[in-house]
Structures are given as structure tokens and as C-alpha cells.
Amino acid sequence: MPLPVALSLVGVCVRYGNRLAVDGVSLDVRRGEIVGLMGPNGSGKSTTLAVAAGVLDPLAGTVAVEAIDRSRNPAEFAMRVGFVPQECGLYDELTAAENLLFFGQLYGLGGTDLRRRVARVLARVSLTDRATHCVSTFSGGMKQRLNLAIALIHDPPVLLLDEPTAALDPASRDSLFTDLTHLRDDGHAVLLSTHHLEEAELGCDRVIVLEAGKLVASGTPGELLQSRVGTGAVLYGHLRSRPPKYLLRAIRSRFPDGVSIEITGRRLRLIAPDHVALGTALAMLLTDGVELDTYRTPAGTLERVLSHPVCATAMGSE
Amino acid sequence: MTSRLGLILTLAQKDWRLFWADRRAALLCFVVPIVLASAFGLIFNQPTQALTETRLPILIVVEDDGPFTAKVVTDLLASPRLEARVVSAAEAATLVVEQPGQPAIVLTRGFERLKQWQPGNTNDRPELRILHHPAGMADRQWAEGVATEVIMQRLAREKFGGFSAGVPDSAFTTPMQVHATAITGNSDAQFNSYSHSFCGMTLQYLLFWGMESGLLFLRERQRGVWGRMRAAPVSLGSVLAGKAIATAAIAMLQVLVTFGFGYLVFGVTVSGSLLGFVLLALAACGLAAATGLLVAAIGGTEARARSVSILVILGVSMIGGLWVPAFMLPQWVRELALSLPTTWAMRGLSAATWEGLGLRAILPSVAVVTAFAAVFLVLATLRLKRAEYRIRRGIV
Numbered sequence: 001m002p003l004p005v006a007l008s009l010v011g012v013c014v015r016y017g018n019r020l021a022v023d024g025v026s027l028d029v030r031r032g033e034i035v036g037l038m039g040p041n042g043s044g045k046s047t048t049l050a051v052a053a054g055v056l057d058p059l060a061g062t063v064a065v066e067a068i069d070r071s072r073n074p075a076e077f078a079m080r081v082g083f084v085p086q087e088c089g090l091y092d093e094l095t096a097a098e099n100l101l102f103f104g105q106l107y108g109l110g111g112t113d114l115r116r117r118v119a120r121v122l123a124r125v126s127l128t129d130r131a132t133h134c135v136s137t138f139s140g141g142m143k144q145r146l147n148l149a150i151a152l153i154h155d156p157p158v159l160l161l162d163e164p165t166a167a168l169d170p171a172s173r174d175s176l177f178t179d180l181t182h183l184r185d186d187g188h189a190v191l192l193s194t195h196h197l198e199e200a201e202l203g204c205d206r207v208i209v210l211e212a213g214k215l216v217a218s219g220t221p222g223e224l225l226q227s228r229v230g231t232g233a234v235l236y237g238h239l240r241s242r243p244p245k246y247l248l249r250a251i252r253s254r255f256p257d258g259v260s261i262e263i264t265g266r267r268l269r270l271i272a273p274d275h276v277a278l279g280t281a282l283a284m285l286l287t288d289g290v291e292l293d294t295y296r297t298p299a300g301t302l303e304r305v306l307s308h309p310v311c312a313t314a315m316g317s318e
Numbered sequence: 319m320t321s322r323l324g325l326i327l328t329l330a331q332k333d334w335r336l337f338w339a340d341r342r343a344a345l346l347c348f349v350v351p352i353v354l355a356s357a358f359g360l361i362f363n364q365p366t367q368a369l370t371e372t373r374l375p376i377l378i379v380v381e382d383d384g385p386f387t388a389k390v391v392t393d394l395l396a397s398p399r400l401e402a403r404v405v406s407a408a409e410a411a412t413l414v415v416e417q418p419g420q421p422a423i424v425l426t427r428g429f430e431r432l433k434q435w436q437p438g439n440t441n442d443r444p445e446l447r448i449l450h451h452p453a454g455m456a457d458r459q460w461a462e463g464v465a466t467e468v469i470m471q472r473l474a475r476e477k478f479g480g481f482s483a484g485v486p487d488s489a490f491t492t493p494m495q496v497h498a499t500a501i502t503g504n505s506d507a508q509f510n511s512y513s514h515s516f517c518g519m520t521l522q523y524l525l526f527w528g529m530e531s532g533l534l535f536l537r538e539r540q541r542g543v544w545g546r547m548r549a550a551p552v553s554l555g556s557v558l559a560g561k562a563i564a565t566a567a568i569a570m571l572q573v574l575v576t577f578g579f580g581y582l583v584f585g586v587t588v589s590g591s592l593l594g595f596v597l598l599a600l601a602a603c604g605l606a607a608a609t610g611l612l613v614a615a616i617g618g619t620e621a622r623a624r625s626v627s628i629l630v631i632l633g634v635s636m637i638g639g640l641w642v643p644a645f646m647l648p649q650w651v652r653e654l655a656l657s658l659p660t661t662w663a664m665r666g667l668s669a670a671t672w673e674g675l676g677l678r679a680i681l682p683s684v685a686v687v688t689a690f691a692a693v694f695l696v697l698a699t700l701r702l703k704r705a706e707y708r709i710r711r712g713i714v
Binding site: 014015016017021047050053054055056057059074075078079081083085086087088089090091093094098102103105106107108110134147150 | 324325328329332335336339340541542543544545546547548549550551552709710711712713
């Protein structure tokens with residue numbers, strides 16, 4: 001039996017000047033569920049999250065958390081939402097504990113209860129030993145973890161994260177998704193925005209795709225991936241160095257109808273018509289000296305890719 | 319749930335912590351006004367006794383070789399108010415330009431005719447020329463006054479010499495005694511140039527602190543932390559109140575530290591109403607807080623707000639008499655200055671400190687400064703609320 005709906009947006013519209021940034025978006029997020037908001041830049045992801053967090057007032061539509069309508073009871077609504085802005089919402093001049101104490105007090109917490117909560121959330125994001133350190137001394141990953149901890153200080157049922165992995169390295173990103181998975185398992189409803197299907201696939205139970213402010217697709221990551229690559233195979237990786245252009249041309253010419261290589265920054269997405277082709281393409285990259293920090297495929301397909309004889313040899317030689 | 323007041327105090331406490339987080343910057347907030355006030359006080363510190371003993375350096379150019387002129391030169395050289403020396407016309411022209419504050423008196427050719435002067439004779443008067451630096455108007459007036467006195471005394475001796483033979487030169491002194499006293503509203507109060515500089519610099523740096531607080535607010539609004547604040551159950555009114563309280567509290571600390579230093583080191587005292595001083599200090603701190611919010615409300619970007627604020631604060635400080643006493647400013651500037659809060663704050667602080675006046679004399683200043691603070695606060699709040707509404711509604 002599915003858990004109850006925690007966050008509900010119905011027919012939400014937001015206008016920036018003459019531009020309709022969010023156009024009639026309706027969505028639900030249940031407790032114990034991580035939902036990813038996807039879409040290109042300017043598709044309305046951050047605006048939708050801002051409306052869900054109560055940071056923006058919608059032009060039309062309603063936003064409710066556990067049946068509490070924001071427009072009717074904004075204070076109660078705010079108590080049930082934890083918002084992690086894209087830009088770290090922290091005071092660099094204060095320590096981690098001071099940041100948590102301050103934001104906790106804004107939510108009406110205080111005394112021993114607040115101190116206990118501070119200790120608990122710091123432990124949850126593995127920052128206990130840095131509690132009394134100034135935030136300005138933190139790495140990007142630590143700041144993002146503290147950013148998450150602040151959103152959790154009042155233990156809200158709904159957690160909203162705006163591109164939480166934007167400035168993180170792969171290890172920090174994986175650690176963040178581990179935290180989110182634990183929160184999901186504890187019954188929180190999580191809505192996050194991301195550019196990357198790989199991330200959505202890594203940690204989301206459901207994905208909602210926005211385009212030009214409209215909801216254009218919704219489903220599990222597998223379903224969405226299926227619609228994109230059909231019966232094909234996909235591999236995500238994080239490159240240590242950019243492959244030379246001649247190599248990319250060589251791979252594309254070897255698979256003229258099928259293999260797609262997309263490189264954004266140091267992220268790699270390899271899509272092929274089948275696992276054999278994917279394994280061959282990966283092997284061509286690896287044998288030419290291209291190094292991958294991390295790589296993965298949708299659940300259950302990695303073994304099939306790596307079992308390709310050429311690929312297995314290349315991986316073995318690393 | 320925390321009360322609204324508790325929430326406001328939490329927000330104020332956060333700003334207090336942020337202020338002290340950078341200890342060096344916080345320390346400078348107190349040290350800079352003290353250093354400037356001490357420097358201004360030192361520069362303008364002219365004890366009354368020292369003033370009476372000061373002699374004006376002047377140059378004397380003698381173009382007439384008559385005996386009456388020679389006696390005038392001797393009198394000028396002997397004057398206790400002058401530090402005179404005889405130079406050539408060319409030397410005088412060079413020295414007056416190169417050494418401001420040293421005018422030259424030229425006893426022109428034909429000066430000797432003065433000896434023939436008769437009451438009622440307004441024609442054919444010999445010329446006494448004074449050369450001075452363009453910036454030395456006060457020295458010029460000083461030189462003219464002393465020279466006139468010396469010449470008229472010599473003329474009196476020459477005119478009355480015939481029927482007062484045997485009367486010593488000392489008998490031809492001025493016929494009255496001049497006795498000058500610096501007075502204030504309170505006979506016990508004594509002028510201390512440090513009082514003026516400490517009042518002025520404290521007020522100026524209260525405004526600078528207000529500006530800095532406004533810039534911090536602008537910075538905060540441009541950071542992700544503002545998005546988080548918007549998502550929290552906190553009204554904009556509480557945020558503004560917390561900001562205003564923190565700014566005013568730090569401003570009050572600035573007043574205490576600056577005047578405390580002035581008292582301990584330079585003897586700056588509140589000779590007048592202590593209650594009046596406290597009320598005015600509170601009003602000035604409120605003005606600093608309101609100025610900060612106004613800077614945040616109308617500043618736009620941080621860089622723009624900083625440039626414009628510095629210009630405005632320096633302008634109102636200068637016109638308001640925070641740097642030099644207002645009476646030294648031209649009349650039209652003094653009239654214009656009545657429309658500025660700094661003028662009234664300075665008047666009130668002067669009244670409470672070196673003028674030694676009572677509460678009644680200070681209350682008008684308290685009222686005007688409080689009114690300015692209230693107007694700034696209302697304007698800032700309305701503007702920030704409007705901006706927040708527009709942001710929340712996506713109005714660009």
C-alpha cells in the first residue's frame with residue numbers, strides 16, 4: 001500500500017514578467033519517495049521547487065503539504081518543509097553548530113531539544129567533528145552536507161533540494177544520495193531537481209520532466225530511459241581526462257547508426273543499440289588510455305556490458 | 319513556538335555574532351572614529367591662553383623714507399601682537415605666496431602725508447596696502463586691525479605731542495581695556511576642542527556603521543541564505559526588526575567606547591544633561607539603524623550602494639558641522655544644514671557635552687533626529703516590502 005501524499009502541487013503557474021516560467025504543473029510526492037525534477041536550463045525546475053518551498057507565490061494553483069494549504073496557513077506549511085537552496089544557504093562566518101542553532105530557532109526550536117537535534121543532524125551528515133569549525137573552512141561537499149542538515153533541523157516531512165549535486169565531485173554526490181536514501185527510508189518525501197538522468201536513475205524513485213515550464217513526462221527512471229534509448233544500453237561515467245576527438249570520431253564511424261557519446265564537462269553518457277556495442281565502445285575508450293573515475297549503468301546491466309570480451313580485457317589491464 | 323519578540327531577538331543575535339565573527343573588522347569599527355576624533359581634536363586644540371599669546375607673523379615693506387613712517391615701522395616691530403620684520407617688496411611678494419599665514423603690510427610711497435591728516439579730510443589719503451594669501455582672509459583682517467591700531471596710536475602722539483610734552487609714549491595706549499571671555503550656556507562648562515571632534519566623528523561613524531549594516535543586508539539577500547529565510551516561518555517585518563536592533567545595539571556600543579575613550583584620555587565630559595545625552599545617543603543609534611535599512615532598500619547592488627552612501631555620508635557630515643564647527647561654514651550652508659539630521663544631532667551633542675546645557679536645550683535635537691530615523695525606517699520598510707512582494711510574485 002503506497003504511503004500518503006506529503007507534497008501536492010495542483011495547477012501551479014508562475015510568471016516572470018511576460019514569460020510563463022511554470023505552466024499548470026501538478027505533481028504529488030509521497031512519503032518514502034524520492035522524486036527527481038528534470039529538464040534543461042530554464043525549464044522551470046528551480047521555480048517549481050521555489051513554489052513548493054514557499055519562496056515564491058504562484059500566480060495560480062495551490063501548494064499543500066500534508067493537506068495544509070500554503071496560502072491559508074503559511075507558518076504551518078513552512079514548519080513541514082525543509083528547503084536546500086542551490087546556492088549554499090549558510091553563514092560562512094559562523095560555525096556549523098551556530099548555523100544550525102540559528103535556523104533551528106527560526107523554526108521555533110530552542111533549549112535542550114534544539115541542541116539534541118543539532119547533534120543528531122550533524123551526526124547524520126557526518127559533520128560531528130566539524131561542529132565548532134567555521135563554515136568558511138569547509139569544502140564544497142561539507143557545505144552541501146551542512147546545507148542539507150539545516151533543512152533537516154526541524155525534522156520536516158518534505159525535503160526540497162535545488163540541484164544539490166551541482167558543485168559536488170562524484171564521491172560527495174554518491175554520499176549525498178546515500179543520505180537522501182536513508183531519509184527516504186525514514187519516511188521523508190524528497191523532491192530534488194537535477195540536470196542529469198544518471199543522477200535521477202541513481203537515487204530517484206520517480207522522475208518528472210519539465211520543458212518550457214510544462215510537465216512533459218513522468219515515470220520511473222527505467223521507464224524514461226526506456227523511452228529514450230529503446231531497447232538499447234546506456235553507461236554513465238566520470239572522465240578523468242577528455243578523450244581526443246579522433247577517438248570519438250573513430251567510435252562514431254564504427255557504429256554509424258547507433259552509438260551516441262555525450263560529454264558534458266567531465267560527465268560521459270554512452271548510449272548504444274545493445275550491450276555488445278556499448279561494451280565495444282567502452283573498450284575502445286579504455287584501450288586508448290581514457291580513464292574513468294567512476295562508471296555505472298542502469299541496474300542490472302553493468303555486468304552485461306563488462307562481460308564483453310574486449311571490455312573485460314581492457315578493464316583487466318587497468 | 320517562539321514568540322515574535324524571541325524570533326526578532328534571535329535574528330538580532332545572529333547579526334551580533336556575524337559582526338564579531340571578523341574580530342579585526344569589528345575592532346576597526348571602534349578604533350577608526352577614535353583615531354580620527356583624536357586627530358581632529360589635536361589639530362583644532364587651541365587653548366584660550368595660548369591664543370592670547372599668539373603673535374601674527376607679518377612682513378613690513380617700507381616704500382616711504384619719512385620720519386613718521388619710520389616711527390610707525392618701529393611701533394609695528396615693537397607690537398606684542400605681531401612678529402614683524404622688514405623685507406623688500408620683492409621678498410614680500412615671494413614669501414606671502416610661499417608661506418600662507420604671513421601677510422605683508424606695505425607702507426607705500428607718500429605714506430608720510432598721513433602726518434598732515436586732519437579730521438574730516440577724506441581726500442588724498444595715503445595708501446596702506448596689505449598683501450595676503452588667497453586662503454588667509456582671517457590673517458589679513460588680523461593684520462589690518464593691528465596695523466590700524468598702531469598707526470592711529472602713533473598719529474595721536476604726533477597730533478597731541480605739541481601740547482602734551484613730557485607725556486610718555488605709554489600714555490598713548492588704547493583708551494579702554496579689552497577683556498575677552500569665551501562663554502557657554504553653563505558657567506561651569508569649559509570648551510574642549512576634543513568634545514567637538516568626538517561628537518562629530520562618533521556621529522559620522524554611526525552613519526558609516528549603518529551603511530555597513532545595510533550592505534551586509536544586501537549581501538545576505540543576494541546569497542542562498544535569503545532563500546532559506548523566505549522558506550522559514552519568519553515575516554519580513556521580524557527580519558527588519560532584528561536587523562535594526564542589532565545595528566542600533568552595535569551603534570550604542572560604538573558611542574560608549576568612543577566617548578569612554580574621549581573621557582579617559584582627553585577629558586571629554588557630558589557637562590550638560592546626562593539624560594539628554596542618553597536620549598540623543600539612542601536617537602542617533604536609531605538613525606544609524608534606519609539609515610542601514612534605507613541603504614539596503616534603495617541601494618540596488620552592493621557596489622552602487624557603497625559609492626552613493628559614502629558620498630552622502632561625507633556630504634551630510636561636512637555640511638552638518640561634524641568635521642569643523644558649523645559657525646565656520648558660510649551662512650547659506652548653515653541654513654541648508656538645518657534640513658539634515660546630522661546638524662541637529664551635532665547641536666544636541668554639543669549642547670550636552672561642552673556647552674553644558676540642560677535637557678530642554680537638547681530635546682529639540684532628540685525630536686528631529688528621532689523623526690528622521692522614523693521617516694527613514696518607514697521608507698525602507700515600505701520599499702523592502704514592495705521589493706519582496708515583487709520577488710515573490712515574479713514581477714520583474
